[in-house]
Amino acid sequence: MKTPPLPLEEAQRRLLALAPSLPVEHRPAAECVGFHLAQPLAARRNQPEAALSAMDGYALRATDLPGPWTVVGESAAGHPFDGTVAPGQAVRISTGAVVPDGADMVLIQEDAARVGDSLRLTGEPPLPRDKHIRPRGMDFALDAPLLPAGQRMGPAQIALAVSAGHHYLAVRRPVKLAVIDCGDELVAPGTPLAPHQIPASNGPMLAALAASCRVVTDRIGPTPDRLDDLIAALDRVRDADVVVTSGGASVGDHDLVRPAIEATGATLDFWRVAIKPGKPLMVAQRGAQVILGLPGNPAAAFVTGYLFLLPLLRAALGAAETLPRVIPARLAQDMPAGGGRTEFLRARWDGASVTLDPLQDSGALSSLARSNALVRREARAPLKPAGTDVPVYLLENGGIA
Template sequence: MIAPLELEDARERLLDLLSPRASRPRPVDSAAQLFLAEPVTARRSQPPTDLSAMDGYATVGDGPWELAGESRAGAPFPKALSNGMAVRISTGAQMPFKADAVLIQENARIEDDRLVAIEPPTPRNIRRAGFDFQASATLLEPGMRLGAAQIALARTGGLSQVVVHDRPKVAIIECGDELCADPTDCPPGLIPSTNGAMLGEMARDAGADIARYGPLPDDADAITRTILEASGNAALVVISGGASVGPHDLVKPALEAAGFTLEFWRVAIKPGKPLLVARRGDTVVLGLPGNPVSSFVTGFLFMLPAILKLAGARDCLPRALALPLAEPIPEGGGRREFLRAAWSAEGVRAFPQQDSSALVPLAQADVLIDRPRHADAMETGAFVPCYPLRNGAYA
């Protein structure tokens, strides 16, 4: 039997099968969470002219100064100043022509109708034209995701539209005779379905438009029909359950019946070993284990990078943080392990319960601790690589 693939090899093979979706111009105000297909280039400089960084007085030369008027944001002083003159100025207001410093309000007083400085004015209180960016500068690179700050930057750069990739369409199929769709009406012997909703939310957060199917019974014909239906619109089909080797694990034969070719099967990680990838044309199927924690971990490590690749992200892989252990952890096993752990001021603490069906520690987890195969036991204070779950390990 072929040995399971290492995580990085398997993920690279998956991502090599995928390409970003088509791109098109969209209003910048409605492009949130999409990924840029083309750079955002400034059409103007910011600020367009010298501005005051403080409330106070714009001055020319040494004081005391004669007051000549006021410059407000949106209502600049219309004339040039000469030596020994000043104008009242507010934060963000345009500096009058020839003004060379700003005396802040706290350092100013008026004596005999003249402006006097308690401490001298300084040019450091001027925001110079173009200090943030110049016209024609590249503000945002292709592959960056547009959030609130990026939308603000694009608008400030003078753009009303940006060119972004379409959201990828992802179908999620949940399989298993034991699954009950309604968690409030679950007969004895069945369990509420969870993975479809869980994976759907993960995919939606990553930027996908999703369609959910199931839960399906362990019936090869039903699974085949659903795969054919789901693959009609989706670039990525994610199947939870039925990817192992038991007599009721029917995903592989169903994929073959639907015309898909198996690319690889099994990855040397825990939880999540029975993972498969298949392809037919431009559609890729990712088969995940049915146990909820295994499905979550493999969804995190494989489904999310796949969606980000389809969405046009520059960085598709999760980023680990080195965090100290709040308590010791024992030596590892023969597979690379991802431990659910809580994160506090003292460090990370792996939950004692790591069973692949246990949802309480998964729901309470802040990070996944990444442990190599045959890892040595580690003491309190040792640093371990961790993938954040709550604030996101992905760009």
């Protein structure tokens, strides 16, 4: 009896369980954008280390209100006042400067008038009195937990790590990714085409999709639909952590990726997933290496790359969150009833509503390029009228905000 296609979530779960475990390396924090922390990050210092002024003005003692005061010095960022504020005294202070000893209030310059060293109150003092003071440890204190293991490092996270006293961060090394285009009809981009030929566009597309993760990509092909050529291509990339092929994963006479994979010593984990587009998806393992066989139709290759390749890469890199997030969006038009598989429809999201593209053929690239979202339609779902909320996957950030 023929094994039925796997449900999407089960297929994703099985694939992620195969994700290779990559070694940890220590990289300069400034070079860690897009990596994921291999261990939790804690503060190595207080931020700020001393109480700082949040405004330009004058540091003084609140008990001396309403003044007047004598200005006895200045505290600037990087140049603190070397002394103690005594009764009746004030210190000129800049934003980010250390609040001098003895002072517990900053009077902003807009509420004061100064003539020479004489200062008087002209406006309202702050309420509470320490309103314009950033206390020691306001942002974080020594040893405070800051970021969990698996956190993706973006600009703000890198700044936090550096501010917390970390020059190097523990992250997984980049994934070694091999991308293989398969098909007799494919020719390298820029090559003159016969009527029966098409440019090999899936390889560049999948490499670009993977570029949102930390990968080192080796592109191979296009590879002809000949068993010996496919075996040679797979043998060439034995040192890759992840191999992704496009084309040749179905059941036609020229779909030879499965026998080629098996001939190189890989073990098939599963084949076929109950989604559209993308049913003929194949997952195999060769030692620690994971081989992901995607369909050849470009929209199907993109959707399966989005739903399977990106989560696999994230898992290998140690990401805490691997699967794309779903958001609700309002249908701008009726969505017809679904078929027997879960479908992912190309669409355009404008921040509130989502419009389905009229061209949903799995061989069409123009609708894919017009789209910034995929609408999920469950198997055998009834017609959904305009105005109904539907689950949507955003494409432009890899599906993870």
